Amino acid sequence: MQLYHHPYSLDSQKVRLALEERVVDYTSYQVNPLTGKNMDSSFFRMNPSAKLPVFQNGExxxxxxxxxxQYIERIAVVSSGGGKITVSSGEVVEWMNKIQEWNPKFFTLSHIPEKYRLFISKFMRRVVIARMSEFPDLASAYHRKLRDEYETEDKLKNPEVLRRSKKHLVSLLDEAETKLSETSYLVGEEFTMADVMFIPVLARLELLNLQDEYINSRPNVAEYWNGVKQRPSYKKVIGRYFNGWRKYKTLLKTWCFLQIRSKLSRY
Known part of the structure; x- marks a missing residue:
């Protein structure tokens, strides 16, 4: 089993947390979307959307x-021989879908300083253009990605798009706050895949230094967040990259890489 992912990718974090919690072995392949690695032809042929993560088991x-x-859960159930591990209940799946409905893309980009965001966007457009010329058989698919980059910038100028994204997030957090006033986790007293989906959302808010507005203002969510950060899976998947000074190291490394590639015009 192979997982194509990156520590920056919120959805990648969800899948890696699930793999760690269910103790499923896999081969890790990091694909950094900020440096355009998801546009490399080998990855792009497998996944023309260029989105992370991608999970592969054989064919x-x-x-x-x-x-x-959910596929990882089924693997874990089979591996356990029908022991303590079970697939998620209907309520857990409902929460999973509810969390997944919130798209963090525009919310995240709107909280990144404009000069950095535009620099990365310009770099990505040049990467896509370079790949179009290198691989003409993929030109139409790359062109769609180029169009997506321009559309993203246009949508970020629309206050209504950002307002809807924030409203959706607030509604999700408020519902979690109510639920966590009754139970230790999102679905009862046991940690489930619903929590696996929710933890990266809170991690993204903390990475953007928005924890006071969105997490600490909700006491039950704040207590829950402090607790789940102690789990070994969190420390391995998220904490090792973004706790304290580590997040600056993680981001600085990528920023320097982009600067060097841009100056050398190597895309």
């Missing part, structure tokens, strides 16, 4: 995050 390839996690 079976899955792109949908929720479907990957």
């Amino acid at each position: 079976h390839i899955i792109f949908n995050t929720a479907e990957i996690i």
Whole structure:
């Protein structure tokens, strides 16, 4: 089993948490979307959407995050020989889908300083153009990605798009706050795949330094967040990259790489 992912990718974090929690072995392939590695022809031929993560088991390839996690659960059940591990209940799946409905893309980009965001966007457009000329058989698919880059910038100028994204997030957090006033986790007293889906959302808010507005203002969510950060899976998948000074190291490394590639015009 192979997983194509990256620590920056929120959906990748969800899948890796599931793999760690269910103790499923896999081969890890990091694909950094900020440096355009997801546009490399080998990856792009497998997944023309260029989105992460991608899970592959033999010839079976899955792109949908929720479907990957449910597939991992089924693998874990078979591996355990029908022991304590069971597949997610209907309520857990309902929460998983509810969390997955919130797209973090525009919310995240809107909280990145414009000069950095535009620099990365310009770099990505040049990467796509370079790949179009290198691989003419993929030109139409690359062209769609180029169009997507321009459309993203246009949508970021629309206050209504950002307002809807924030409203959706607030609604999700408020519902979680209510639920966590009754139970230790999102679905009862046991940690489930619903929590696996929710943790990266909170991690993204903390990475953007928005924890006071969105997490700490909700006491039950804040207590829950402090607790789940102690789990070994969190420390391995997210904490090792973004806790404290580590997030600056992680981001600085990528930023320097982009600067060097841009100055050398190597895309």
